[in-house]
Amino acid sequence: CRRRPRLPPGPSGKLLIGNLLDVPTKHEWLRYAEYARTYGTLSLLREVAYPRSAGDIVCLRVLGQTLIILSSENDIKELLATRGAIYSGRMRGAMVQSVGEGVLVLPLGRPFRAIRRIFSSLLGPLAIRRCSDVQAQAVIQCLRRLVDQQQDPVIALKRMIGGAVLQLAYGYEVKSDDDHFVQLAEKSAFAFLSALQPGWVVDTFPALMDLPSWLPFTGFKRKVELWRQDAEQGLRAPWDWVKSRLASGVATPSFAAELMDHKDEDAARMALRDIYGAGMDTTLTASLWLILALALHPDVQIRAQREIDAVTLGERLPTLDDRGSLPYIDAIVKEVMRWHPTVPLAVPHIVTEEDTYHGYRIPKGSIVIANVWSILHDPQKYPDPEMFRPERHLSHDVKVNPNPYTYAFGFGPRQCPGRNLADTTLYLLASSVLATCTVSSAVSSHNEILTPESLEYTSGTISRPAPFHCRMTPRSEQLRALLYDGFSD
Ligand code: HEM
Structure with missing residues (x-):
């Protein structure tokens, strides 16, 4: 049977809470840029495991929710623009829906x-x-x-x-x-x-x-x-x-x-x-x-x-x-x-259908963050x-x-x-x-x-x-x- 593709790389999480403690609360774009440097293309291991993969895509898992952080122009253009039809949802919690569209x-x-x-x-x-x-x-x-x-x-x-x-x-x-x-x-x-x-x-x-x-x-x-x-x-x-x-x-x-x-x-x-x-x-x-x-x-x-x-x-x-x-x-x-x-991080997009990118799995419902600061x-x-x-x-x-x-x-x-x-x-x-x-x-x-x-x-x-x-x-x-x-x- 075919193996399910893996999620993109990222900091290893803790039992039950996943990457909760890795989600920055201050100047988030700086920390996300650091993650991209640590776990993205510069990571030698990742280069060996996925030699053809490009970009600095990083993944965090927080209480069952997947966060995909993009830091390179190519990844952002390919996913948010070229595949925009499935990468352009928004978070719509019960609170905002009750207040109005x-x-x-x-x-x-x-x-x-x-x-x-x-x-x-x-x-x-x-x-x-x-x-x-x-x-x-x-x-x-x-x-x-x-x-x-x-x-x-x-x-x-x-x-x-x-x-x-x-x-x-x-x-x-x-x-x-x-x-x-x-x-x-x-x-x-x-x-x-x-x-x-x-x-x-x-x-x-x-x-x-x-x-x-x-x-x-x-x-x-x-x-x-x-x-x-x-x-x-x-x-x-x-x-x-x-x-x-x-x-x-x-x-x-x-x-x-x-x-x-x-x-x-x-x-x-x-x-x-x-x-x-x-x-x-x-x-x-x-x-x-x-x-x-x-x-x-x-x-x-x-x-x-x-x-x-x-x-x-x-x-x-x-x-x-x-x-x-x-x-x-x-x-x-x-x-x-x-x-x-x-x-600096634009406004998060939501993936509305499961996708695969450079061999990685991008689950439906993932929150996608484009690190605009990183590019600029x-x-x-x-x-x-x-x-x-x-x-x-x-x-x-x-x-x-x-x-x-x-x-x-x-x-x-x-x-x-x-x-x-x-x-x-x-x-x-x-x-x-x-x-x-x-x-x-x-x-x-x-x-x-x-x-x-x-x-x-x-x-x-x-x-x-x-x-x-x-x-x-x-x-x-x-x-x-x-x-x-x-x-x-
Ligand atoms: C320097 C000023 C501004 C900046 C840096 C800015 C930046 C942004 C960014 C990054 C987004 C999110 C795009 C995405 O999700 O990919 C956005 C969305 C939006 N902006 Fe601006 N914006 C500015 C001024 C304005 C102004 C003057 C308007 C007035 C019409 C406006 C109306 C909107 C609306 C309605 C959205 C939501 C679009 C959607 O979700 O489809 N913005 N803006």
């Missing part, structure tokens, strides 16, 4: 495809150009807060991203930091993302969901009910607001106004709500890394400012149309996405990967420094549908900051001077820099005035 957890199928089509039509590479005026306005307002009020970058950038998203999606103008629709969007995103967190007992024992709420230890049911209402409000309230504005003939242009007669209203509402939920923390984090990278690299700022000044002559702000003439700004944005990838810090691809060096992306040598966007936004059918929106935001932010200001004096929340070597950052799905402050100084009075020319408050 979201694009992030929908299985591949008709509703998923309908929503992805909506995203392509609104946020595809060409469609995105019409968003740039709204984004530019939000960036300028944010810069005024950073420059003139020295506002905390997190607050100013949140307002910038949230304001642009609500304006584009619903034609809604955010007027204050505690705006009603912002709060709805925040609550709805919080509900969904909290329910998605691993560790809910009810995800392991779904039958608990049927217990009556008056029993002790069923507090999670009250949470579910509250969060379900928040998620539902996020779907309905702004959509209904646009509907009533359309009926009274006062609606301003928006994605919702365009989609109001869409044949699949549920898909349209979910797509719009999830732009905020999936786009806020990710874009905020990348923007924070951008500001911090500039503050820590004055030489990069000087070179970027020279490039911008040569195009705008200091008489206007750069626009999206200037992008082709500003390759160094483009390179800064790419380097931000590479240096500290916002989502591979010294063979990106020499001196720890250094923030935008000029690497100006090189014409195709063998090194591939475009980090190929990896930073995930893979296959689930690749991030908001990447063009995020990219335009980052380009407009970088070019406007550099056209008008110098960023300096980055300090931690304890007032310690920050250096590239001393940076701290969070663990988890999104890796954000630890809280910091920096100074945003106008380069001249004339350039500061550009923040007020022709842009309303």
